[in-house]
Amino acid sequence: MIISPIKTKPITFFWYFIACLPILLFFYTFIIYAVNIPFLDDFTFFSFIPILYNNSNGFNKISVFFSQHNEHRILTDRVVALLIYAIKGNVDYEWMMLVGNSFLVGILVIYFKVFQQLNLSFKYFVSLSFLIFNTQIFENSFWGMASVQNYGVILFVLILFYLISSSKRNYFYFSFIIAFLATYTSGNGILGSIVASILLLLQNRIKDCLIFSVFSLFLLGSYFYGYISPPTINYFNGVTSKDILIGFFSFLGAALDIFRNYSFRYIFTTSAGFIAFLGIGFFFRTSIFRSKLFYPNKALNQVELFILGSILFILVTTVIVVITRVNFGQNSLLASRYRLYSILLFINLYFAALFYLKVGITNKIIFPVLLIAICYNLISNYQSNYDVVALNKTRNCGLANDIMANINKPIQSGILVYQKSPLWFDEFLPQFQKPIANSPIWGEEYSLKKSTLFLFVIENSTESYLKKNQCDGVYLLLQSHDNTYILPTNQRRNSIKNFLQTGQLWTNGFIGDFTRKQILVGNYQLGIWMQKNNKGESFYLNDSLSIK
Structure with missing residues (x-):
């Protein structure tokens, strides 16, 4: 009707x-x-x-x-x-x-x-x-x-x-x-x-x-x-x-x-x-x-x-x-x-x-x-x-890694097509590339493991901090003889029940993952970068990672 x-x-x-x-x-x-x-x-x-x-x-x-x-x-x-x-x-x-x-x-x-x-x-x-x-x-x-x-x-x-x-x-x-x-x-x-x-x-x-x-x-x-057709794919395989x-x-x-x-x-x-x-x-x-x-x-x-x-x-x-x-x-x-x-x-x-x-x-x-x-x-x-x-x-870490690797040039055929806006990591790029082994040892509990053939996961359940800025948090540093990477981790989220009870979106600990294809071949020393209140500090992790 x-x-x-x-x-x-x-x-x-x-x-x-x-x-x-x-x-x-x-x-x-x-x-x-x-x-x-x-x-x-x-x-x-x-x-x-x-x-x-x-x-x-x-x-x-x-x-x-x-x-x-x-x-x-x-x-x-x-x-x-x-x-x-x-x-x-x-x-x-x-x-x-x-x-x-x-x-x-x-x-x-x-x-x-x-x-x-x-x-x-x-x-x-x-x-x-x-x-x-x-x-x-x-x-x-x-x-x-x-x-x-x-x-x-x-x-x-x-x-x-x-x-x-x-x-x-x-x-x-x-x-x-x-x-x-x-x-x-x-x-x-x-x-x-x-x-x-x-x-x-x-x-x-x-x-x-x-x-x-x-x-x-x-x-x-x-x-x-x-029209140029993309490579033939067997979608029903x-x-x-x-x-x-x-x-x-x-x-x-x-x-x-x-x-x-x-x-x-x-x-x-x-x-x-x-x-x-x-x-x-x-x-x-x-x-x-x-x-x-x-x-x-x-x-x-x-x-x-x-x-x-x-x-x-x-x-x-x-x-x-x-x-x-x-x-x-x-x-x-x-x-x-x-x-x-x-x-x-x-x-x-x-x-x-x-x-x-x-x-x-x-x-x-x-x-x-x-x-x-x-x-x-x-x-x-x-x-x-x-x-x-x-x-x-x-996105921030990806651009930081590109800049350190000197790839993805913004100037093409003499024309500036993209100009990076000021970002939080700009002043810290030189510190990312300083030898991790000279940094203090980070003593909190953590684990780095291979989740699948191509996926690596780093976890922690104890680290606690208050997020005041969107960039605040823990980042993973990887350094080899030729390359440096900074990779994000994310603070653990409270359950809906705890969120409603406490009003806190986040809880203790962090978790991050990255894939093999993000990292060039090499032997990497691991470290932690702590970003808090517009300040950052790196810490040595007594661990290494071999990407083959």
Whole structure:
């Protein structure tokens, strides 16, 4: 049954304030822990700027923007980076992250535009802020080019569905531009155009569907023109149909991966995904077969079409990710960088419930739903705070090691493409490289062990200190005749029970791990670097490590 319209209540300052709280907390966390440090693809990404500036041919300059980056064409990333370069004189990855995270605000705005058509009080919308703006999605949020690419493609695809699901003619014309941007923001953007064609078909807009389908084929052809396929990988090596099915449901339920330290983690996310899939099935049965395509006298409205398009896009993306990642294990499908898709799936199902349920029922569920969303946000932030701090330390140590090794030059073809911001370790680099054997002996209990063939773990359960700065903590020093490395450890986190009782996020001890591939071959003496209150001191560990 379609919900009957009711009068919209005045949007009070209180509900605005509640809706803004998770957004403010999200960006506050971002400001504290974001650092202008390139990561993985970022190092090769900024090489397009020297190519652009050193090329005199106008056509070649344009083709640089559309050139392939790994398996993607990342026009939006390059435009954003070029604008930042024009303003600052170099690519600032913290600025790129800020632009990418602002796309999350854009996603929230699009959902608000759809929500307005439900003709409900704003309090029904508040939950969305708590669901979207939490640090479960930290991997993309603190990664320069990935934040623009992965949040940007979702934003453009959702805008496309909003435009296509409207009967306004100018919206249809504008959708071509948005479809183009979605396609050239990330590889799965082309799925948005395919789904948009389906939405036009369900509206029985046959002419528009044909026109847009032709345009989608053009986008597909242009995207793969001159495309260099990555090395062939057997994605199904050792993978069973059961692995794929469980991976599919686990990916859909990844938003509820809030029990990462418990054995029932995978069962919980898989069950949540299965329940969500049942909800999808109910919505599809209710919506698709009630469309104008099957019943000329009936029609889906813009809300139903938008929800339908969003869910189809998420489902197809899920299938692609599962096929390409399932051989890395179920844990890879719960990675932070994919988490937003699952969150948006549950948001769309929530919108579907608001649309179809009677007013009396929605009035009863609003506050329980809001309470669940708030608790979800708090638990997610608690769980992910450890990861955000660890990521910040890892990025800092990675850049410090690059500087000591004199690699990843910021100047390419005579152009400064990246300029490091002042960081905490700058003044300590000479001390990192002083002989560890001349330092005092650190007498606290610790253990360094090989966890797997390639992974090493250092642990301690006694060291206690109060964190006053984000860089405070214990770091592992490795020194050989030719190389020096500083590697992060992370203070142990309190359990939720102890956290609620004491208000202390951290407890005694630290743990850190590093892989063989991070370290060049050599015999290394080990030490500890203690960073506290903007001061640092190294200690000798009566231990060594041989990397072969």
